Amino acid sequence: MVLRVYNTLTRQMEDFTPLHDGKVNMYVCGPTVYDHCHLGHARSYISFDVIRRYLAYRGYDVRYVSNITDVDDKIIDRAKETGENPFELSSRFTLSFIEDMDKLNVQRPDVQPRVTEHIPEIIETIKVLIDKKLAYATPEGNVYYDLTRSLDLVGVLSRQTIDGLLEGSGSRVDVEKDKKYQLDFVLWKISPEDEPGWESPWGRGRPGWHIECSVMSVKHGSEQLDIHGGGADLIFPHHEAEIMQSEGYTGINPFSKYWLHNGFLTIDHEKMSKSKGNFFTIKQVLEEFPSEVIRFFMLNTHYRNTIDFSEKHLEEAGRAYERIANTISNIKYAIQNAPENGDDFCLSEEVNQARDSFIVSMDEDFNTREALADLFVFARKVNALISESNPGKIALEEVLTFFSEIDQVLGVFSEGPATCEEIPGGASDEDVESMIQQREDARKARDWDLADAIRDELKEKGIIIEDSKDGVRWRRA
Missing domain, CATH: 3.40.50.620 (HUPs)
Structure with missing residues (x-):
């Protein structure tokens, strides 16, 4: 290349x-x-x-x-x-x-x-x-x-x-x-x-x-x-x-x-x-907006092209940014419960393909827009595997390392999803944990309407919760 x-x-x-x-x-x-x-x-x-x-x-x-x-x-x-x-x-x-x-x-x-x-x-x-x-x-x-x-x-x-x-x-x-x-x-x-x-x-x-x-x-x-x-x-x-x-x-x-x-x-x-x-x-x-979203907004257009600024466009960029930030959060959460030597479900191959796609896009006059588009495709695949399977810890850590590697270039995800609370409609990890605890308290009090309302609010914020015998698990959509 x-x-x-x-x-x-x-x-x-x-x-x-x-x-x-x-x-x-x-x-x-x-x-x-x-x-x-x-x-x-x-x-x-x-x-x-x-x-x-x-x-x-x-x-x-x-x-x-x-x-x-x-x-x-x-x-x-x-x-x-x-x-x-x-x-x-x-x-x-x-x-x-x-x-x-x-x-x-x-x-x-x-x-x-x-x-x-x-x-x-x-x-x-x-x-x-x-x-x-x-x-x-x-x-x-x-x-x-x-x-x-x-x-x-x-x-x-x-x-x-x-x-x-x-x-x-x-x-x-x-x-x-x-x-x-x-x-x-x-x-x-x-x-x-x-x-x-x-x-x-x-x-x-x-x-x-x-x-x-x-x-x-x-x-x-x-x-x-x-x-x-x-x-x-x-x-x-x-x-x-x-x-x-x-x-x-x-x-x-x-x-x-x-x-x-x-x-x-x-x-x-x-x-x-x-x-x-x-x-x-x-x-x-x-x-009004976190620095990561402003940077992401700029990079979502090729550097030689004109960008038209508006608050609406920045809000759209914030939601797009959060999708990848959520993926990183999902990976970190999945690693905590992943089997040490579990199946990688071809994640290693997906990482190599994603890296090649990133380089191909950036090699064409630093085309960050195409590079981000490729990254969204990769993020969807990763989220699907985490949701439907249980990839091993080594494979998930390789994915996390890849995101860190490309962020050396893009410089937008180094803080991860910690700033999601600043994004319109977003929620930080601490907010999610607090709301889940409130839901658990409502369920124990048999206040099902409140519990359902909290679950719906979390869903609106892009948070999927799963009740299991081991407790409540959550991930970002």
């Missing part, structure tokens, strides 16, 4: 072959920290977290770098609104972002560099670009990349044309009066005295948005990356600017062998964004 990825650079599915055997250098653009992160950020970083995890699962030594933009016009503007120091504001929201990612079980990058820690390197990189005649400084103190030196790279990812950009169709390139060419983009911008700035050969200023990622990916990743990732909204101008800067600086082509981009998260089919005001922060959604 060969891992295949969709490369934005070529617009094709390609066999994944890293630049160096067994090693992957991966860089993903991080957030600009001027507010609490929204679900669109969660979608992106969960997607690339799973990609990173799967590469490690397949045996690659992955170096994962993702930056923090902690100085930017948006940060400065927000600080002016709140009256805060811009650096204190960005520091506060950096901690907020890290907290959100931890709660969503997104593994921390190997390196998480911040722009403000790399000003000397940024200045040196700009100097090299100027020396190579790829950039120019203006009397006003700004430095621009000279796009006329890289016209062949315009639209390399976005497929936009120069004529289209000049007409303003879809362009996000700022227009300043001291540019030589309308499409030139800023590398260093002059800073007023009341705004953050650093001394440079061109005057007091701060970095442009694009240059930071070129500098930090080269320093902490590699001069040539295996994978560069980010949201589809970064394709133009950010990622195309990175290609021009990085290849101009290093002289190495291509800057990244594979470009991966996740799709948008929409509300009522409109892209979620802070500028439009149609967004939910991660913290807001975590108040």
Whole structure:
């Protein structure tokens, strides 16, 4: 089986072959920290977290770098609104972002560099670009990349044309009066005295948005990356600017062998964004839904496809998540009463088939949706065997180990069903045990109506109880 990825650079599915055997250098653009992160950020970083995890699962030594933009016009503007120091504001929201990612079980990058820690390197990189005649400084103190030196790279990812950009169709390139060419983009911008700035050969200023990622990916990743990732909204101008800067600086082509981009998260089919005001922060959604369900919701769509957000869709994801979490709970319960050397009822074979199916799905451009669909099929088979037969302990433990193995990639079941109580309509193990005891007490008191009502309520929550001579057994449907 060969891992295949969709490369934005070529617009094709390609066999994944890293630049160096067994090693992957991966860089993903991080957030600009001027507010609490929204679900669109969660979608992106969960997607690339799973990609990173799967590469490690397949045996690659992955170096994962993702930056923090902690100085930017948006940060400065927000600080002016709140009256805060811009650096204190960005520091506060950096901690907020890290907290959100931890709660969503997104593994921390190997390196998480911040722009403000790399000003000397940024200045040196700009100097090299100027020396190579790829950039120019203006009397006003700004430095621009000279796009006329890289016209062949315009639209390399976005497929936009120069004529289209000049007409303003879809362009996000700022227009300043001291540019030589309308499409030139800023590398260093002059800073007023009341705004953050650093001394440079061109005057007091701060970095442009694009240059930071070129500098930090080269320093902490590699001069040539295996994978560069980010949201589809970064394709133009950010990622195309990175290609021009990085290849101009290093002289190495291509800057990244594979470009991966996740799709948008929409509300009522409109892209979620802070500028439009149609967004939910991660913290807001975590108040209503457990992190496992949010993560599961994201993974139930292929990372390149658009996800439309609604509370209804999250509730549906919660119920789907609980079905597999219940299976894990059923296995743990069955192990307690399973014969040590009992029949495996072909469970070992089913595990091997499920593992192969999981790898086949994930090898096709990290298709988590298909991987989860395969997992549901496997879970139904396991539940049926537990219900109809009495598999041996060794076989059941092998199934449990398999779920743990794939969760190294998916990162959604590590807590098991303990959070089911937080899922609408769900119930924790403790809740179930308490209700069963209440039913037993009602039966002893010959209150059959109450006993039946409790049994019906448990059934609504997906709990099947079985009365036997050894006591009451229960399992999740």
